[in-house]
Amino acid sequence: MLVSMRLSEKYDVPAELELLYDFVNSLDRRRYVENGVAHAGSDEIDTPRRLEAWMRERGLLQRGGHVDAGDHRAALELRQALRDFLLNPPEDRPQAREAARHLTAASRKFPLMLAVADKGAVELVPVPGSNALGRVLGQMIGLAEMGRLARLKTCASDECHWIFFDRSKPANRHWCSSSICGNRQKTRAYRVRQRRAS
Ligand SMILES: [Zn+2]
Structure with a gap:
């Protein structure tokens, strides 16, 4: 199998x-042409079966485990709530109350608990019997704890909205x-300036 x-x-x-990165970007809305080939958007988890395969590939489903319509709906709600929250630039997130409320509400179906490893390391993991996609939220909390959540951003290009991790030193x-995306946006801004000037 490939x-x-x-x-x-x-x-x-x-x-x-x-896991968080793969989950929020399982919806790909990018539209661009690379080497003459147009990139078409896609959704890796658009049906319960595809979500099941996605989760199984990442060890998030136990043997014999299945994804039903309710699980699928909750997953799509969670993804949308995460994307809506991350759509705000980091500096605007403290004021993004509506997106914050939606994300809080969507996370209710993914309860987490503390797990202490043999060597004393602690992490948040899904409560037994609950949806293992809660691991996505565990990673988000971990990222926030490390002060790196502000590096997870939505691309500013409207034709893209890919969620990327900013590794640049100034995180700007x-x-x-x-x-x-940067070039496309700069070219457009340049054309607008030219039109205004003429
Ligand atoms: Zn982009």
Whole structure:
């Protein structure tokens, strides 16, 4: 069986957020042309069966475990709430009350509990019997604890909205790719300025 490369591997995202990264970007709305080929958007988890496969591939489903319509709906709600929250630039997030409320509400179906490993390391894991997608939220909390959640951003290009991890030292990037999204935006701004000038 051909196993496709995970997004977090392709884009070299730190391991502590790969699940969160793959989950929020399972909806790909990017529209661009690369080497003459148009990139069409997609949704990796658009049906309960595809979500099941996605979770199984990441060890989030026990043997014989299934995803029903209710689980699927909750997962899509959680993804949308996460994307809506991350759509706000980091500096605006403290004021993004509505997005914060939605995310809080969507997370209710994914309860977490403390787990202490043999060597004393602690982490938040899904409560037994609950949806293992809660691990996505565990990673988000971990990221916030490390002070790195502000590095997880939505690309400022309307034709993209890819969620990227800003590894730049000053953490001031606006675009997932300066060569594609940054250039497109700069060219557009330049044209607007030219039109105004003439
Ligand atoms: Zn982009």
